[in-house]
Amino acid sequence: MALPATQRLAETAPAAEPPGRGRRRAALTPRYVLGKVLASAVTLAFVVVVNFFLFRVLPGDPAKAFSPRGRNADPQRLVQIRRDLGLGLPWHEQFWAYVKALAHGNLGTSWGQKQSVVSAIGDRLWPTVLLSGTALLVSAALGMWLGARTGWRYGSPFDRLSSGVSIALYSTPEWLIGLVLLTTVTGTAFPSGGMTDPRSTLPGAVDVAWHLVLPCLCLVLVYIAEYSLIMRSSMLDERHAEYLTTARAKGLRDDLVMRRHAWPNALLPSTTLFFLSLGFVVSGAITVETVFSWPGLGRLTYDALRGPDVPLLQGLFLTFSAGVILMNLVADLLYPLLDPRVRAA
Amino acid sequence: MTAAVATPGSFWRTFRRDREGMAGLVLLLLYTGVAVAAPLLADPAGLSRINGTGMPQSPPSLAYPFGTDEDGRSVLTMVIWGTRVSLIVGVAATVISMVIGTGVGIAAGHFRGAPGGLLNRLTEWFLVIPYLPLAIVLATVFPPAVPKIIAIIIVIGVTSWSSTARLVRAQTLSIEGRPYLERARALGGGHWHQMRRHVLPNVMPLVLANTTLTASIAILAETTLSFLGLGDSQRVSWGVILDQAYQGGAVSNHSWWWILFPGLSLVVVVLAFNLCGRALERALDPRLRGATR
Amino acid sequence: MSTPKLLEVEDLRVTYRTAGGDLPAVRGVHLTVDKGQTLGVAGESGCGKTSVASAILRLLPPGARATGRVLLQGEDVLAMNWGRLRAVRWSAAAIVFQGAMHALNPVRTIGRQIVEPILLHERGVGARAARKRAAGLLEQVGVPSWRLRSYPHELSGGQRQRVMIAMALACAPDLIIADEPTTALDVMVQAQVLDLLRGLVRERGLGLVLISHDLAVLADVCDRVAVMYAGRVVEEGPGHRLFTDAVHPYARALAAAFPTIGDPASRLAPHGLPGDPPDPRGLPTGCPFHPRCAAAVERCRTEDVLLRPAAPDRSAACVHIGTEAVAP
Numbered sequence: 001m002a003l004p005a006t007q008r009l010a011e012t013a014p015a016a017e018p019p020g021r022g023r024r025r026a027a028l029t030p031r032y033v034l035g036k037v038l039a040s041a042v043t044l045a046f047v048v049v050v051n052f053f054l055f056r057v058l059p060g061d062p063a064k065a066f067s068p069r070g071r072n073a074d075p076q077r078l079v080q081i082r083r084d085l086g087l088g089l090p091w092h093e094q095f096w097a098y099v100k101a102l103a104h105g106n107l108g109t110s111w112g113q114k115q116s117v118v119s120a121i122g123d124r125l126w127p128t129v130l131l132s133g134t135a136l137l138v139s140a141a142l143g144m145w146l147g148a149r150t151g152w153r154y155g156s157p158f159d160r161l162s163s164g165v166s167i168a169l170y171s172t173p174e175w176l177i178g179l180v181l182l183t184t185v186t187g188t189a190f191p192s193g194g195m196t197d198p199r200s201t202l203p204g205a206v207d208v209a210w211h212l213v214l215p216c217l218c219l220v221l222v223y224i225a226e227y228s229l230i231m232r233s234s235m236l237d238e239r240h241a242e243y244l245t246t247a248r249a250k251g252l253r254d255d256l257v258m259r260r261h262a263w264p265n266a267l268l269p270s271t272t273l274f275f276l277s278l279g280f281v282v283s284g285a286i287t288v289e290t291v292f293s294w295p296g297l298g299r300l301t302y303d304a305l306r307g308p309d310v311p312l313l314q315g316l317f318l319t320f321s322a323g324v325i326l327m328n329l330v331a332d333l334l335y336p337l338l339d340p341r342v343r344a345a
Numbered sequence: 346m347t348a349a350v351a352t353p354g355s356f357w358r359t360f361r362r363d364r365e366g367m368a369g370l371v372l373l374l375l376y377t378g379v380a381v382a383a384p385l386l387a388d389p390a391g392l393s394r395i396n397g398t399g400m401p402q403s404p405p406s407l408a409y410p411f412g413t414d415e416d417g418r419s420v421l422t423m424v425i426w427g428t429r430v431s432l433i434v435g436v437a438a439t440v441i442s443m444v445i446g447t448g449v450g451i452a453a454g455h456f457r458g459a460p461g462g463l464l465n466r467l468t469e470w471f472l473v474i475p476y477l478p479l480a481i482v483l484a485t486v487f488p489p490a491v492p493k494i495i496a497i498i499i500v501i502g503v504t505s506w507s508s509t510a511r512l513v514r515a516q517t518l519s520i521e522g523r524p525y526l527e528r529a530r531a532l533g534g535g536h537w538h539q540m541r542r543h544v545l546p547n548v549m550p551l552v553l554a555n556t557t558l559t560a561s562i563a564i565l566a567e568t569t570l571s572f573l574g575l576g577d578s579q580r581v582s583w584g585v586i587l588d589q590a591y592q593g594g595a596v597s598n599h600s601w602w603w604i605l606f607p608g609l610s611l612v613v614v615v616l617a618f619n620l621c622g623r624a625l626e627r628a629l630d631p632r633l634r635g636a637t638r
Numbered sequence: 639m640s641t642p643k644l645l646e647v648e649d650l651r652v653t654y655r656t657a658g659g660d661l662p663a664v665r666g667v668h669l670t671v672d673k674g675q676t677l678g679v680a681g682e683s684g685c686g687k688t689s690v691a692s693a694i695l696r697l698l699p700p701g702a703r704a705t706g707r708v709l710l711q712g713e714d715v716l717a718m719n720w721g722r723l724r725a726v727r728w729s730a731a732a733i734v735f736q737g738a739m740h741a742l743n744p745v746r747t748i749g750r751q752i753v754e755p756i757l758l759h760e761r762g763v764g765a766r767a768a769r770k771r772a773a774g775l776l777e778q779v780g781v782p783s784w785r786l787r788s789y790p791h792e793l794s795g796g797q798r799q800r801v802m803i804a805m806a807l808a809c810a811p812d813l814i815i816a817d818e819p820t821t822a823l824d825v826m827v828q829a830q831v832l833d834l835l836r837g838l839v840r841e842r843g844l845g846l847v848l849i850s851h852d853l854a855v856l857a858d859v860c861d862r863v864a865v866m867y868a869g870r871v872v873e874e875g876p877g878h879r880l881f882t883d884a885v886h887p888y889a890r891a892l893a894a895a896f897p898t899i900g901d902p903a904s905r906l907a908p909h910g911l912p913g914d915p916p917d918p919r920g921l922p923t924g925c926p927f928h929p930r931c932a933a934a935v936e937r938c939r940t941e942d943v944l945l946r947p948a949a950p951d952r953s954a955a956c957v958h959i960g961t962e963a964v965a966p
Contacts, residue, residue, distance in 0.1 A: 046470045054486050167623075171561065171615035173569055176608045179591065183601040192596070240699075242740040249697055250755040251727035260754075264745050283477035287569060291591070301481065306574055308485050320478040328473055340745055340789040 033333060040329040047321040051314055052098050056091065081111075081310075107318070108311035112303065117315035121297065125319075127195055128296030130208075132285045135216045139223035140274060146224065147231025148266060152258045154236060162228065169225035175287035177218040182291065190214050193293035215292040219284050226280065230273045234266035241265070268339050275331030279324050356550075359628040366624020372617035380429040391422035392581055402600045412602035414586075415593040423586050424607050430582040431611070434498055435564035441502025442559050443509060447552050450513025451540050454521060465514065471507035480504045480566065484575040493577035501566045509555050513548050520547045554625035561618035568611050583607040642712030644813055644845040645671040645694070645731070650706040652689045652698060652869075661918050663689040665869035666706070668945075671845040673812060676836075678856030678877060679849045680892065681866035682915050687849050688736070690866075691817045694847075695727050710813070729759040732806035736818035739798060742790040749786030752776070752805045759809050775804040779834055796827035803834060813845045814838075820855070832859055853892050857881030865889040868916050868926035871945060875952035885954040887931050925957070933958060
């Protein structure tokens with residue numbers, strides 16, 4: 001849900017700025033790379049500052065706010081919370097201590113998991129990468145294909161059907177699809193949750209894949225809608241380009257005009273938006289992992305906020321933000337490689 | 346996305362020809378009707394956990410068209426009252442989001458140098474930070490003294506303004522280059538005068554189209570946050586119903602009605618907002634109007 | 639007639655269907671080009687000259703309807719099935735588009751774009767041979783062959799237009815249609831590109847249809863010139879004669895105050911000619927030019943004039959032909 005609403009839904013991308021936050025045409029020079037890396041670092045620093053202040057500069061006694069049982073928390077626990085948060089020190093010292101710890105890779109100790117936040121997150125990272133990564137690859141491939149077809153045949157019955165379904169799916173939260181699937185399908189063919197089943201006779205990888213099917217399906221259905229709408233709008237922008245008339249004049253079949261000429265051009269803005277939509281992917285991961293008890297960062301977030309387990313939530317917020325910022329950086333660095341107009345400049 | 350709309354009248358005529366947009370508008374009016382008439386449609390006493398009159402988790406029947414939940418409450422009653430809560434939260438959050446987004450966007454486009462640059466950076470930061478983790482963190486640390494429903498509205502409002510701000514900024518930049526604004530500047534019009542009298546009226550059509558799309562996101566966000574347990578259990582929204590269903594064993598009991606009906610209500614209203622938003626954009630964008638030629 | 643002419647356009651009409659009603663862009667145009675000949679088509683923006691060019695290979699946008707006959711070596715393009723049409727496109731007639739910046743695909747190399755039609759139309763030509771031919775074509779139009787690996791944005795405007803011409807020659811067509819090939823170029827480059835086209839007609843015996851708003855250019859390059867107004871040819875004749883001594887008042891105005899080269903404003907409204915070109919949706923009755931015509935008489939308001947012989951080898955659509963009033 002981090003992507004600008006109009007960019008995802010609009011039939012055309014806003015013309016005022018090129019897609020990708022005003023990304024200017026720039027070659028992949030050391031200066032460009034350094035600039036982008038620095039900008040990402042500044043964004044990350046902003047997240048760190050937000051993270052720090054949100055959890056400390058609160059009215060009242062933060063310790064009580066964070067204690068699971070509110071005002072009736074046991075005093076020993078409150079002391080530990082106060083020590084963990086470094087309360088009592090002047091805030092700039094608290095901040096300095098926080099940054100120093102962060103630089104050493106220390107995010108504190110989880111209140112609920114009885115382990116360090118870093119190791120709790122490390123344990124759960126790969127299941128999330130597996131689930132989100134699979135869903136992303138499948139839906140990007142299918143969505144871009146579908147979007148190209150529908151945009152090319154704007155207004156055709158296929159386009160109207162596909163766009164209608166896409167907008168409906170796009171209006172549906174991933175986890176709701178998960179809940180509906182769980183109440184109807186499971187108990188029959190697919191497991192209702194988790195990532196493995198100790199009683200299973202299947203080989204490990206197959207068992208994981210089996211557990212992956214339903215949560216992945218929920219994500220894919222919604223992401224396909226998203227990516228096909230993005231690709232469709234890029235295609236609509238490209239559809240009347242003059243070089244397509246040239247391609248037709250050469251005697252190319254309509255299908256080839258689309259695949260060879262329109263598609264590569266429409267792909268460029270779509271690729272940028274694909275990376276920018278990763279914030280949206282994070283929301284999907286959190287909620288779908290919750291519904292399917294998938295042992296990843298999303299389910300960990302749910303468990304942490306039910307606590308609430310403040311150090312863990314802080315660490316997760318930082319991890320998700322860093323991941324999305326990193327992916328945006330990758331998009332920035334990849335774009336010049338994909339677009340020849342930028343590459344050779 | 347030029348907002349060169351002639352008059353409200355011609356705009357409405359364009360919009361009215363749009364079947365998708367009209368379908369969305371009719372649905373929205375229907376939902377508004379349900380939200381306003383909730384006390385006439387269902388007795389609020391049926392919302393109380395101890396007042397459940399039916400058998401727990403019984404499937405749809407004549408007496409309980411949407412079935413019942415684990416406390417024997419009518420799911421229909423909860424969905425009707427949930428419409429009210431979900432719409433109020435969604436609309437209130439949207440207002441906050443649009444006010445912040447428009448204000449920041451105009452200011453970021455209008456002021457040159459450091460202030461504009463800083464606001465632009467701030468917008469970009471909020472665009473990049475993943476929405477849901479930020480909202481979760483904000484909702485978690487909100488002072489417990491504030492009613493949860495207010496907290497949710499504020500959280501959604503302050504996390505969803507960035508895309509509006511970006512669009513408005515781009516539009517402001519293009520308006521600022523137009524001759525009449527240069528004249529206003531030459532005549533000594535102050536910043537406030539320029540922004541209010543010249544920029545704001547020109548970005549309003551864009552803001553209007555963006556509002557409906559933001560509303561759809563706000564309602565989705567409310568439901569998602571409530572589903573994750575951050576909602577106000579005293580004021581039943583669709584998300585709260587779904588959270589209770591998930592916690593209350595609707596999955597293991599296969600009580601599909603407890604999930605499907607509030608879920609469908611949500612999807613249809615979000616869809617209606619999206620359809621309206623897209624139609625508004627089409628009405629504003631002459632490039633698309635000619636596309637069907 | 640033993641062999642059919644290279645291109646014969648007979649009573650071509652193009653109508654665009656729009657939300658505001660039908661828009662007749664071309665209203666009965668006749669043109670003929672033979673091998674080794676250059677035909678110029680002149681007129682203001684919106685007179686229908688680009689629609690004529692597009693209709694020759696049926697490249698009109700969806701929603702446009704073309705009727706009449708476009709005989710390409712005796713075969714009617716408008717009546718071809720899709721397979722035959724695709725086979726004819728580029729191999730029998732190729733187009734050099736207006737503004738080569740947008741007519742070339744920005745993300746494919748020049749080489750791939752030139753080679754593409756060769757591989758498509760000529761079975762049995764391998765990729766290597768096609769590339770070799772593309773290199774030769776580039777050299778022929780005066781672009782170094784290493785440019786095959788370049789992308790369009792890396793070339794200058796003049797080079798891009800030359801690449802377009804090389805691409806048009808790829809399958810050795812007999813007819814080339816050049817739609818405003820020099821519009822976006824500066825004067826020096828414009829002259830070079832025109833020389834190149836003239837040379838190709840001479841050496842290869844091509845038929846060339848050259849479309850331009852610039853009557854001076856056309857008079858210089860073309861054997862014959864047709865002047866279009868409001869979707870019709872209003873005067874047709876030998877290039878230099880038409881420029882120096884036009885019969886139709888519109889052609890005369892166009893020639894007398896021919897646009898300054900490189901001045902885009904003058905192309906829209908030639909000097910000395912009041913008013914705007916008519917809106918095709920609501921053409922004036924009678925001669926469509928009469929509201930702007932200095933020599934208009936009462937008859938012009940009611941009588942729709944078609945082309946009629948004006949002198950040996952020339953024709954024009956004006957009621958004054960044969961009368962004293964129009965004589966210069």
